[in-house]
Amino acid sequence: MARRHSLLARLLAMSVVVAGCSIGATAWLAAQSTSGAINQEIGESLATDATIYDALLGYAAGHPQWSGVQDVVTELSERTGRRITLTTQARVPIADSGDPQDTPLPRTPSAVVDPLAVDPVLKPGAAIDPRAVGPYQLTAAERAKLAADAQNQLRCLRRSGSDGRIVELPNGRSTVEIIAAEPQQKRSRPVAVPDDPPRAVPAEVPMPETSAPVTPPLASCGAPTTTTETERTANAELLELANACLTRQGADPLPAEAAETTWPNGLRAAPEDQRCVDAARREQLGAYVSPAAQLFITRPGTDQAATDLSTVGISRIAWTALVVLVLTVGMTALAASRLVRPIDAITAAARRMGGGDRSARVRTSARGEIGELAAAFNAMSEQVERTEQQRKTMVSDIAHELRTPLVNVRGWLEAAQDGVATLDQPLVASLLEETLLLQHLIDDLQDLALADAGKLRAHLEPVHLGAILEQVAAAHRGRAEAGGIELRASAEGDPDLAADPTRLRQALGNLVSNALRHTPAGGLVELRARRVADEVIIEVSDTGVGIPAESLPHVFDRFWRAEKSRGRHGGGSGLGLAITHHLVQAHGGSIEVRSTVGAGTTFTIRLPAMRSSVDSPGQITGR
Template identity: 45%
Template sequence: MDLVRIRPRWGLFARLLTASMLVAVCAVAATTWLAVTGTSRAIRTQQGQSLRDDTRVYDTLIEYAATHTDWGGVQDLVVDLAERTGRAVTVTTAARTRIAGSEPHVRLPYRPTALLDPLRLDPVLSDAGPIDPRAVGPFLLPARDREKLRVTADRIASCLRGRGVAADVTTLPSGRPAIRPSLADGSVTCAAHLLWKPVPLERLPLAQVNELATDCMKRRGREGVKVNVDFSWSLMGKGPEDSDRAAQECVTEARREQLGSYVSPPVLLFVGDRDGPDTSGFHLSTENVTRIAGAAVLVLAVAAAVTTLVGRRLVRPLRSLIRAAEHPADETVRVPVTTRDEIGRLAAAFNDLTDRRERLEQQRKSLVGDVAHELRTPLTNMRSWLEAGQDGLTPVDGDLLALLLEEAVLLQHIIDDLRDLAAADARTLVLHREPLYVRDLLEQVVSAHRGTADPAGVELRIETAERLEADADRMRLRQMVSNLVCNAIRHTPGGGRVVLRARREGGDLVAEVADSGAGIDPADLGSVFDRFWRADKSRSRQTGGSGLGLAIVRKLAEAHGGSVSVESKPGAGSVFTVRLPQ
C-alpha cells in the first residue's frame, strides 16, 4: 500500500502566523488610536524638544569649547541660546556642579542631553567626525602665512578652472585655504600639492602628531604612520588587515593628546523645557490612563478569543491521534484525515504506519506458521522412527540411524538458513571481501554438487573466462551460487543440464545459473525469493529443500550491495542472475 501524500495547504505555521498578525494588527490599531486621541498634548510637549534646537545649542557650545581653554565666559552665550531656542540650557561638570545656566533654579533630568567635548563629538548631533574641525590648537596660522597660502590657492584654482575643472577656494578653521572640490585630476600639472606643504609654524606640531601616532602604532605591534598637514595619513610599511583602522585610531588619539590643553575640558549639557525639569516622557491624565487600560483589556480579550479558537481547532485532530495511539496494540485503529496541513499529513502517516504494522503482523504470523511447519516435519519423522525402535517395531540398525541422521541434517540446514536470514535482517551479517578467481569458485561448487547431479542425470557445465577476477566474500558468494545450483538440480529432469556463467558487465560482476527444467509460472515470479515459497503448493517435499535458499541468495546479494533476478518461461527453464558491484 502506497504512502498517502497530502499536498499542504494553509499549514500550521501559516495559521499561527495569521492569528499572530491579526492580534498584532489589533494592538497596532489600538495603540495608534490612543496615540492620536489620548496623548496629543504629551506628544506636542515632547516634540517641543526638537532635534534642530538641540543641535544648534550643541554646535554653538562645541565651537566655544574648541576655541577656548575653559568655560569661564560661557554664561552669556548660554543665556543667549536659551532666548533664541526657548529652551532651558544648563552646563555642568561631570559631577553635575553647575557652570552656567539660563534658569536660576532648575532640576536636572537623570540623563544629560549630550557630552560637550570638542575632541569627542556626539555622532547623533554632529557629523563633523570624531574631532571638531574648529579645534585647531597649534595649527592656527598667522595672517602672513594665510595670505601666502591664499595666493597659492588662487593660482591653483585658476589653473584648474582653465582646464575645465570647477574649483573654489575656501578657508579652513585654522586659516589654511583649501580647494573644493578636492580632485585628483590635474593636481600634478597645477602643482596642487604645494598648497598642503607645511609652513614653518606647522612643522613642529605636525612632527609631534607624527611622533605620538607612530608610538601608538608601535605599541600595537605595527609599523609607523605618516600624518600630513591636512591630517590624512599613510602607513609606513605593510601590516595586518586591520592596520588601516589602527592607524586612524592612533592618528585621532594623537590629535586628542596634542589638543587637550588648547580646548575646554568635557562638561555635561542639559537642554529641557523651561516649564519643567524633564519632558522626556508622557505625563498622562487619569482619563487617559483609564482609556489605555480599557484598550489593553480589549486587545487581550481579542487575543484570547482568537488564540482559543485556533487552539481548539489545532488540538482536536491531535486528540484523535492520542486516542488512537492509546488503543491496545492488538487493535487496528485509524484516524480521520480532516485537514490538509501538517496535522493532516501526520494523521495520514499514522494511518499508513497502522497499515504497515498490520501487514507486518500478518507476515509474522505466516512466518511463524511456516517455521513451525518446516521444523515439525523432520522432528515428527525422527520421533516416529525412535518410538518405533523403542517399541520394537523397527530394528535399531544402520538404516534407522541413517534415516535419523538425514532428518537431523535437514533440521540443522533449516536452522542455519534461518540464522543467516536473521543476521541479514538485523544488518549484522559481516562480509570478508577478498580478491578471488570466479572460475575456481564455480568449479568448487560444481564439484560439491556432482554427487547430487550425476545420480539425477543432470549435466553441470561452466562457461566463464579462466582469469575472471572479483572482489567479494568467498564463502558467501559460494553460498549464493551453491543455493542456485541446488535449486536448479532439483527442478531439472534427467537428461537436462545446469550451466554456470560469469562475466564482467560495466563495473559489475554478473553470475548466472541457467537450467533446462520445467520453468516457473509467470504469476509466481514475484514470489520466488519469498521465504518458504515453493512451486510445489502441496508442501510434500518431493523436490526437497527448506524453502529458504532463494531468500538467502537475495539477502546475501543485497549485503554485497547487489541484486538477484530471475527470468523463466514454463517448459523453457529458468535463468537466475546475481549482479554484484565491484
C-alpha cells in the same frame, strides 16, 4: 518545506491578527490626539540634540582632555534650554549644566561623544570627525606659505577667466575651490579642486551631483602644492601603524607611495586592508582627542504634564478593548475546536489499539501537523498489524521448516528400531543430510537473532576480493556443473576492501546458492566486482526465471519465497537473503536487487572501499 496548513502557522496567524488589531486600535487612538505635536517635538529635539552633539564633538576633536568643557556645556545649555551632562564611560561626571541634585540621569545616554567613532545618525557621512587632525595640524609657517600659494593660484585662476575661492581645511591647509558656471537647468555646486583629488576634498564640501567632467585650470597656475614636513611625518607614522596591522594579519604591507597625500583620508587600501588603515588612524589620533564620553540631554525639572483623558476618550478606549477581547475569544475558540476534534479521534483509536484491536485507524480530514500525526498513527497501526501477522507467519514457517526433517529422522529411526529398515550406510547418510539441514536452519535463525539484537559482528581486515569470489565460485561449481549451469567469477583490478572474509563468503554464498536454485540448465551465474569512486560494487547475476516486480520489495523478508508453494523440493529455508541483507549492513554497505521476469536477476552489493593510508582493520556491529 513549508506546510500550507501548519499548526504553527495558524497559531502565528491568529496571534498576528489579534496583535495587529490591538496595535492598530492603540495607534489610531494615539494618532488622533498627539501625532502633530509629537512630530513637531521630535523634529525640534533631534535638531537640538544634533547641534549639541556636533559642538561637543568639535571640542573633543581639538582637545586631548575634557578639562575645559564646562564653559561650552553651560553656553549650549543656555542657548538650547536643555540640561546637558557629560560623563565618562563609567558614569563619572565630567561636566553638567544642571544641579547634581536634579533628577537622576537616564539609563541610556543620548549619544557617545567620540571623535574617532562618530554617531552616523546625528552626524552622517563621517566615521572619524574631520576636525580631529592630530599630528596633521600644520605649523604657523606652513599655514602662511600654503595660504600665499593659494592666493597666487586664485589670482592666476581669475586671470584665466574662471573664478574660485580659498577654503581652509581643518588642519590649516589652504586649497582653491573652483566656482563652476551656472547651468541653465540646475544650480551648480562648488567643486573642490585639491592638490590630490578627490581624497583631499573637505568633509564639509559635498561632491557635485552630476558626473560631467570638470577640467581644472589650475594646472597652468603653478605646480600643485606638495606635502609639508608635518604631513610627511604624520603620513609616515600612519603608514607604519597600518603596515604593522597588515603584517599581523598576514597581508602585504602598503607601499611607501601610498602615503604621498596631504590628508589622512588619502591613505587608501584594498577593501580587505582598509580596516587596518582605519584602525591605524584611530590609534594615531588617540592621543590628540578627548576620550569617549557619554552625553545625556534632558529637559530641566521633573514636572511632567499629566495626560487628561476625557469621558469620550475613556469610552472609546473601552469599546475598542471590548472589540479586541471579543475577537480574541472568538478566534481562540474556533482554533481550539478545530484542534480538539482530530486529537479526540486519535485518542480513541489509540485506546482501541491498546485494547487489542490492531485494525484501529484514524479517519480525519485535518491537515498540517494534526493531519501528519493522524497519518503517522495510521502508519504505526499498519506496521503493528503487519508485524503481528509476520510474527504468526514466522512461527508457522519455523514449525514447518523444523517439522519436515525431524519427521524424516524420527520415521527412519523408528523403522530401524522396529527392524523394518536396516541402518546401513545410505540410511546413515540420509539421516546425516537431514541433521545438517536442521543445523543449517538453526544457524540461520541464530544469525537473524544476533542481527535483531545488534550483535551480528563483522571483523574487518584487508581481503583479496578476487580470491574470495573464486572461493565462493569453487564451493558451488560442483552443484552448478550438476545442473548444467555455467558459473563465472571476475574482479576488475582486485579492489582494496576491508571485510570479514567469513561473513562476506557467507553472504555471497547465499546469493550464488539462490541464483543456482532459480537458473535452468544452460543458464549463466556470474560474480563480478569492481571499484567505483569510494565504493566497491559486487554483483551476482543470473539468467534465471526472474522475480515479478510486485515481489521485489519482499525479497529480503524472512521465509519469503518467489514461489508460493511451501514445498522444499527447490531447497532453501527462505532465510538466506534476509541474512545476506544483515551481513551487508554489518559491513557498512547496502544491497539492492533488480530483476526481469524470464531474463534473470541481479543482486548488487555496495561496500565502502578501503583507503590504504587511512583505513585500518576494525570491527563493525550491524543490525
